[in-house]
Amino acid sequence: MAEIVLDRVSRWFNNVVAVNDVTMRITPGVTGLLGPNGAGKTTLMAMMSGFLAPSSGQVLLDGQPVWRHTDSYRSLGLVPEREISFGYLTGRRFVRANAELQGLDDPGAATEQALARVDMVEPADRRIGTYSKGMRQRVKIAAALVHEPPVLLLDEPFNGVDPRQRLQLMDLLREMGEDGRTILFSSHILEEVERLARHIEVVVAGRHAASGDFSAIRRLMTDRPVQYFLRTSDDRALATAMVADPSVRAVRFSTGRGLDVEVSDLGTFVHALPVWARDHDITLLEVTPSDESLESVFSYLVSR
Numbered sequence: 001m002a003e004i005v006l007d008r009v010s011r012w013f014n015n016v017v018a019v020n021d022v023t024m025r026i027t028p029g030v031t032g033l034l035g036p037n038g039a040g041k042t043t044l045m046a047m048m049s050g051f052l053a054p055s056s057g058q059v060l061l062d063g064q065p066v067w068r069h070t071d072s073y074r075s076l077g078l079v080p081e082r083e084i085s086f087g088y089l090t091g092r093r094f095v096r097a098n099a100e101l102q103g104l105d106d107p108g109a110a111t112e113q114a115l116a117r118v119d120m121v122e123p124a125d126r127r128i129g130t131y132s133k134g135m136r137q138r139v140k141i142a143a144a145l146v147h148e149p150p151v152l153l154l155d156e157p158f159n160g161v162d163p164r165q166r167l168q169l170m171d172l173l174r175e176m177g178e179d180g181r182t183i184l185f186s187s188h189i190l191e192e193v194e195r196l197a198r199h200i201e202v203v204v205a206g207r208h209a210a211s212g213d214f215s216a217i218r219r220l221m222t223d224r225p226v227q228y229f230l231r232t233s234d235d236r237a238l239a240t241a242m243v244a245d246p247s248v249r250a251v252r253f254s255t256g257r258g259l260d261v262e263v264s265d266l267g268t269f270v271h272a273l274p275v276w277a278r279d280h281d282i283t284l285l286e287v288t289p290s291d292e293s294l295e296s297v298f299s300y301l302v303s304r
């Protein structure tokens with residue numbers, strides 16, 4: 001059972017702060033590292049896998065610093081986001097090269113085992129350049145798993161993978177998590193993380209913004225103020241009814257027609273809205289959340 005601890009880790013590149021004072025603990029099972037593009041996920045993973053030194057703070061694997069501690073490479077597997085540049089190699093050759101680099105006693109047997117684990121035995125003698133995106137991802141996972149590391153780090157593993165292969169990959173990662181491995185995968189898609197991760201760490205603009213299981217993260221996101229656009233048969237009458245209620249923070253007449261409403265208590269608002277409409281004989285023509293983007297959720301988490 002392996003555990004990664006980040007202790008006040010920062011990393012800057014000249015004047016760009018990519019990771020800012022992050023403290024977190026990654027334990028066995030599947031953890032999702034969620035954050036928008038540019039949040040620092042790749043930089044965090046590069047530091048966790050020993051490819052990049054923290055500018056300050058420490059990354060520890062089972063109590064040992066990862067940086068310049070070559071033994072830790074035996075316990076880590078990294079599946080990077082970038083594509084394999086050796087498209088001319090067969091899948092089998094690529095995985096075997098990794099087995100040899102790890103100095104395994106029987107690289108041939110380890111290669112076959114890793115290929116079987118990701119269900120890539122049959123196409124293993126084809127060149128990687130001929131593989132689909134999902135197959136390339138699986139071969140990268142086989143290469144990262146060939147030395148049976150207890151920790152597997154995957155950077156955006158589902159990007160560009162078709163839905164069927166995505167489900168297969170999710171099943172594979174879930175199984176590995178249930179086997180007691182420490183699996184961390186990054187994503188900028190909340191639904192992806194919700195489906196797979198037992199635990200979620202959220203990073204935004206280099207900072208650690210939230211941590212918890214998916215219902216805790218969902219709750220943080222639904223408790224925030226939300227914006228709605230409403231179109232009704234009588235905007236002015238509805239606006240009057242709404243501003244009197246504490247669940248509504250602000251109402252603005254939209255340019256053209258309609259109302260922009262800032263709601264501070266969504267639970268109360270969704271129940272009250274149809275009642276106001278009925279009591280004032282107003283027809284609701286459109287009710288649309290206008291800031292459901294993940295970006296707005298993230299900026300809320302950071303500004304708390």
Ligand SMILES: Nc1ncnc2c1ncn2[C@@H]1O[C@H](COP(=O)(O)OP(=O)(O)OP(=O)(O)O)[C@@H](O)[C@H]1O
Nearest residue numbers: 013016017018035036037038039040041042043044
């Ligand atoms: N080698 C580098 N030199 C300069 N700036 C860098 C370098 N690597 C990362 N950055 C910057 O650090 C910030 C975090 O980048 P990072 O790639 O870690 O984010 P990310 O969350 O993985 O995003 P994405 O999903 O888009 O890759 C960005 O502003 C990026 O431009």
